[in-house]
Amino acid sequence: QVQLVESGGGVVQAGGSLRLSCVTSENINNFNRMGWYRQAPGKQRELVALITTGSSTHYPDSVKGRFTISRDNAKNTVYLQMNSLKPEDTGVYYCGFDRASRTYWGQGTQVTVSL
Numbered sequence: 275q276v277q278l279v280e281s282g283g284g285v286v287q288a289g290g291s292l293r294l295s296c297v298t299s300e301n302i303n304n305f306n307r308m309g310w311y312r313q314a315p316g317k318q319r320e321l322v323a324l325i326t327t328g329s330s331t332h333y334p335d336s337v338k339g340r341f342t343i344s345r346d347n348a349k350n351t352v353y354l355q356m357n358s359l360k361p362e363d364t365g366v367y368y369c370g371f372d373r374a375s376r377t378y379w380g381q382g383t384q385v386t387v388s389l
Contacts, residue, residue: 276300276378278369283383286359290387294354296369296380302350303327305371305378310343310354312385314365322367323354337363359387 282294294310302308307326313319323343324332331343342355352369366382 276371276373278371278378278380280367280369280380280383283367283385285386285388287388288359288361290359291355291357292359292385294356294367294369294383294385295351296353297349297351298371298378300350302345302347302352302371305373307372308343308345308352309370309372310341310352311368311370312363312365313368313382314362317365319368325352356385359385361387361389363387 277299278296280296282292286292307324309324310322311319312322322337323341325343325345333341340358345352364387367385368382369380370377
């Protein structure tokens with residue numbers, strides 16, 4: 275059974291930085307795409323960063339230039355570096371890895387950005 279475990283969330287002031295990590299129990303190269311998503315209270319889960327097996331990346335405009343997704347194949351880990359954080363970045367952050375038309379999810383890590 276595929277397991278994804280996120281870490282690195284916390285409380286940070288606006289303008290600060292956090293780095294999230296997502297480690298998988300399987301070889302990271304077995305997945306087609308790896309992404310970070312967030313869900314704010316009362317809102318739908320949204321994509322904030324995506325990286326493919328070829329290391330192409332994609333970001334929505336809301337985080338472009340502030341967030342960076344990267345991968346360490348040796349550690350089976352995907353990272354999300356978040357800089358210049360804003361209160362609207364608050365939410366539960368999930369990693370989601372795609373393989374064979376299925377997305378595997380971690381349990382989530384809370385990120386709270388205060389004024």
